[in-house]
Amino acid sequence: MLRTDVPPLTAEDLGRLATEQHRPDRADIDLLPTAELVRLMTRDDAQVPEAVHAASEDIARAVDVAAARLAAGGRLVYMGAGTAGRIGVLDASECVPTFNTAPGQVVGLIAGGPEAITLPVEGAEDDEGMAVEHLRAIRLTAQDVVCGIAASGRTPYAVAGVRHARRAGAATIGVSCSPDSPLGRNADIAIEVAVGPEFITGSTRLKAGTAQKLVVNALSTATMIRLGKTYGNLMVDLRASNDKLRKRSQRIVALATGAEMRDVVAALDACDDEVKTAIHVLLAGTTAEQARSALNDHGGSMRGALGAHAPAAP
The missing domain is CATH 1.10.8.1080 (Helicase, Ruva Protein; domain 3)
Structure with a gap:
């Protein structure tokens, strides 16, 4: 099996991750009036765009690499587990109607396979071998770009996928919300968005998920602009299917x-x-x-x- 630099995780290790920090100031949220609960949550969410903006230079580097690879016939491949995987699948699927991309030009791979888009698949995110199998199944080439997505930056499926892709000569990107993560260390370009602890401890479908969606929005959209898929800010390559x-x-x-x-x-x-x-x-x-x-x-x-x-x- 492919080995990554993701060590076994203990409960103590988990508590040290930026995305897993506990916030004592939110310990009574279940006792708050609904209006106050929502106000506090949306105030937290408002911090996310600025954190993504702070990573603009790294996102731009990734866009230039992705645009060059796709212009030469390569593909943009997203890899992730759970929320991160679903975000990649969503972005890949939306490139077809929005930019009229060729089938398979932008690919979303999720730990556990298509079933995991709507249902959890036990243990899938820890399966490094599955990541390699998925990349082999799509016949990864050195022309491709593989973007691993993981809030913690240490999901074995995403890290193993990026490491395998890099060894195969593909360009690699790591999108996470943790500094100096295994995902970032294994990627050519690390996009690390510091959104801080979640409103509900460890629920990375919240701020981290929002940050990841904003990053892939910028990555795919700016790449398509570089490829001439827009005219000014008009979607001139859209596919009129309805x-x-x-x-x-x-x-x-x-x-x-x-x-x-x-x-x-x-x-x-x-x-x-x-x-x-x-x-x-x-x-x-x-x-x-x-x-x-x-x-x-x-x-x-x-x-x-x-x-x-x-x-x-x-």
Whole structure:
């Protein structure tokens, strides 16, 4: 079995972790009026964005690495257990409709497999061998980026996955809420967000979970922006798979081009609902085929494909 530098955990060790600290000032929360209980909890939550902001430079480093790897044909692979694993699976699944990523370009792996998305799987987070099996099953390559997520920074599944990926030549990222963690030490880039003790002792689905979600939001979104998946702040690569998204596509094309809605609808119809293609047709006066060719020549970049036709950022 793959060995990591995660030593056996004792109750005393657990109590030393930043995410497991007990707060005596919250010992009476079950006696508080509901309004006061919620006020204290939301005040705690308000600290999370600033803690994530403090890790901006590390997140930016991770974005640049991920964008370069994905541009070369690699994948972004999230790995985690429990809440952390579910956050990775969620972010991976949302990249398809939001950015029209290719199937399997962003992957979410969770300890225990798909069943663990909705139900706990006993002992899965401690299974280092499972992490390696999961990476082998997706045929990990040196072009890929593996992002381990663990609030404590010491979940064996996440640490083992990152260590195996690094040995295979993949770029590695560790997202945790504990300083100098085994996950961070095993990763090329450590993103450690100090959110402090939880409102309920050890319940890392709270502040730590929120911090991890904000980090992966920034990681995947900024990576997709670098890959030309947006035009300004418009989701020009979204996949219109339902009526709401079709209406959103129309609004995006209208915002990007300033065209009348009847012209927007006509352009989208002529372009098989491809937002980027419709924008190019309206701004550059091309056919749908010419627009697709221009986009393909510029790696899908809206600005590159428009060239001299590109207006100011929408």
